[in-house]
Amino acid sequence: MPRRGAAALKEAPASGGASDEAPFSNDQLVDVYRKVLAARRFEERAAQAYTQAKIGGYCHLYIGQEASGAGFLSSIRLGWDYAITAYRDHVAPLFMGTPAGPLMAELYGKATGVSGGKGGSMHMYDAPRGFMGGWGIVGGQIPIAIGLAYASKYRNEDRVTLCFIGDGAAPIGAFHESLNLAGILDLPIVFIIENNAYAMGTALKYTNSRTDLHMYGEAYGMDHRAVDGMDLFAVRRCAVDVIEKARQGRPQLVESITYRFRGHSMADAGQYRTKEEVQEWRDRDPLEWLEGYLKEHGILTEDQIGHINDEVRHEMKEAVDFAENSPAPEAGALYENVYA
Numbered sequence: 197m198p199r200r201g202a203a204a205l206k207e208a209p210a211s212g213g214a215s216d217e218a219p220f221s222n223d224q225l226v227d228v229y230r231k232v233l234a235a236r237r238f239e240e241r242a243a244q245a246y247t248q249a250k251i252g253g254y255c256h257l258y259i260g261q262e263a264s265g266a267g268f269l270s271s272i273r274l275g276w277d278y279a280i281t282a283y284r285d286h287v288a289p290l291f292m293g294t295p296a297g298p299l300m301a302e303l304y305g306k307a308t309g310v311s312g313g314k315g316g317s318m319h320m321y322d323a324p325r326g327f328m329g330g331w332g333i334v335g336g337q338i339p340i341a342i343g344l345a346y347a348s349k350y351r352n353e354d355r356v357t358l359c360f361i362g363d364g365a366a367p368i369g370a371f372h373e374s375l376n377l378a379g380i381l382d383l384p385i386v387f388i389i390e391n392n393a394y395a396m397g398t399a400l401k402y403t404n405s406r407t408d409l410h411m412y413g414e415a416y417g418m419d420h421r422a423v424d425g426m427d428l429f430a431v432r433r434c435a436v437d438v439i440e441k442a443r444q445g446r447p448q449l450v451e452s453i454t455y456r457f458r459g460h461s462m463a464d465a466g467q468y469r470t471k472e473e474v475q476e477w478r479d480r481d482p483l484e485w486l487e488g489y490l491k492e493h494g495i496l497t498e499d500q501i502g503h504i505n506d507e508v509r510h511e512m513k514e515a516v517d518f519a520e521n522s523p524a525p526e527a528g529a530l531y532e533n534v535y536a
Contacts, residue, residue: 217429218429218489218493219429219432219433219436220270220429220432222495224270225486225489225490225495226490226495226496226504227270228266228270228428228486229486229487229490229496229504230504230508231266231270231290231291232262232263232266232482232483232486233483233504233505233508234290234296234508234511234512235258235262235265235266235286235287235290235291236259236262236483237508237509237512238286238287238290238296238299238300238512238515239257239258239259239286239287240259241300241512241515241516242255242257242286242300242303242317243255243257243458243462245300245303245304245516245519246303246462247462250304250520251303251304251305251316251317252305252316253316253317253318254283254316254317254318254461254462254463255303255317255461255462256283256284256285256317256318256460256461256462257284257286257456257458257461257462258284258286258287258456259456259457259458260392260454260455260456260457260458260477260478260481260482261284261287261390261392261425261454261455261456262287262482262483263425263426263427263428263431263454263482263486264388264390264425264426264431264452264454265287265288265291265360266291266428266431266482267428267429267430267431267432267434267435268358268360268386268388268431268435268439268452269288269291269292269358270291270432270435271432271435271436271439272326272356272358272439273355274292274293274325274326275293275324275325275326276326276355277326277355277356277357277358277439278326278327278328278341278344278345278348278355278356278357278358279292279326279327279328279357279358279359279360280327280328280329280331280337280340280341280344280357280358280359280360281329281330281331281337281359281360282330282331282332282334282335282336282337282360282361282362282365283317283318283330283331283332284330284362284456285317285318285319285320285329285330286299286303286317286320286330288320288327288330288360289310289320289321289322289325289327292322292325292326292327293325294310294320294322294325294327295515296511296512296514296515297514297515297518297519298310298518299320299515300515300516300518300519301313301518301519301522302315302316302317302319302320303316303317303519304519304520304522305524305525306519306522306523306524306525307522307523307524307525307526307529308518308519308522308523309519309522310322312525312529312532312533313524313525313529314525314529314533315330317330318330318331318332319331319332328340328341328344334362334364334365334368335361335365335368335370335371336370337359337360337361338359338361338365338370338371338374338387339370339373339374341357341359341374341385341387342374342377342378342383342385344357344385345357345378345383345384345385345447346381346383348384349381349382349383349384349445354384354443355384356384356385356386356439356442356443357383357384357385357386358385358386358388358439359385359386359387359388360388360390361387361388361389361390362389362390362392362395363389363390363391363392363393363394363395363400363403363404363409364394364395364396364398364403365389366389366403366404366409366412367403367404367405371412372412372415372416374387375387375412375413375415375416375418375447375449376416378416378418378447379416379417379418379447382445382446382447383445383447384442384443384444384445384447385442385447385448386435386438386439386442386447386448386449386450387447387448387449387450388450388452389409389410389449389450389451389452390425390452390454391409391425391451391452391453391454392454392455392456393455394456394460394468394469396460396464397459397460397464397466397468398468399468408422408451409451410422410449410450410451412449413448413449418447418448418449419438419441419446419447419448419449420448420449420450420451421434421438421449421450421451422450422451422452422453423450423451423452423453424453425452425453425454426453426454426455426477426480426482427482428482428485428486431452434450438450455477457474457477457478457481487501
């Protein structure tokens with residue numbers, strides 16, 4: 197199997213293992229469940245619209261990786277801290293409170309989208325909430341994250357920047373230059389490599405000289421660790437710890453070992469993976485696991501879960517209706533927000 201999996205996690209200095217005591221209050225856990233559910237349904241509706249040719253360009257889905265994003269983004273101060281990511285960027289703003297309608301409208305290329313319909317799938321933004329964008333160039337967000345973290349330190353603000361990176365960006369020069377700079381300047385930043393095993397369709401061992409990506413932190417004198425990115429509770433424990441250390445000026449590097457259930461993009465059938473490999477990871481679906489946990493521990497009943505599902509389904513229908521009924525950008529919008 198061309199990836200590091202559970203066996204490697206046992207060897208890695210992970211922050212948590214099998215989920216036991218929840219690092220959330222019951223109310224927090226229900227809120228996280230609702231957000232994970234909304235993220236999954238949002239992307240399912242986006243995939244459906246894409247196959248109907250209502251969404252153009254590229255479309256990269258996060259389905260399967262939700263525990264990683266939910267664990268980290270539930271641990272920052274929303275509206276204060278920063279988060280920035282690459283092109284698999286639909287879910288992060290949902291976790292940070294951006295309404296689904298303007299996100300869906302952006303996918304449709306409508307004027308009511310979060311980027312005015314000019315960014316599309318790979319360029320979502322919500323600066324007022326601290327979401328500083330999805331960036332379409334591989335690794336392009338990493339030096340920008342350094343700038344955000346440096347600005348926070350320069351202004352003597354206790355903001356933390358979370359910089360999400362795909363494993364395919366770990367070999368590029370900007371990644372290593374940025375880690376070096378973060379270490380020199382003691383920046384309040386957490387680099388999170390979401391290692392889903394493939395850079396597009398190329399397995400990790402063919403794109404990186406080493407597959408334990410968090411060990412790159414060793415070269416830059418940086419705290420580093422791996423975490424099971426399919427385990428919401430392990431991610432949350434890790435996130436709370438590394439964010440606090442970063443806020444004190446100790447940059448952190450985390451490798452979140454996770455898996456995308458779909459192909460690299462909507463145009464990728466994922467035939468480089470075996471059905472057995474995909475099923476192995478689907479058996480650890482974070483949404484199904486969380487739903488089971490809530491029921492098993494008496495936090496939500498079957499009826500309450502059904503009610504939340506109905507609410508989320510209605511919310512996503514409204515998001516699609518909003519996108520489909522929104523106007524396209526005016527031609528003059530081509531000349532707005534142009535800086536070159």
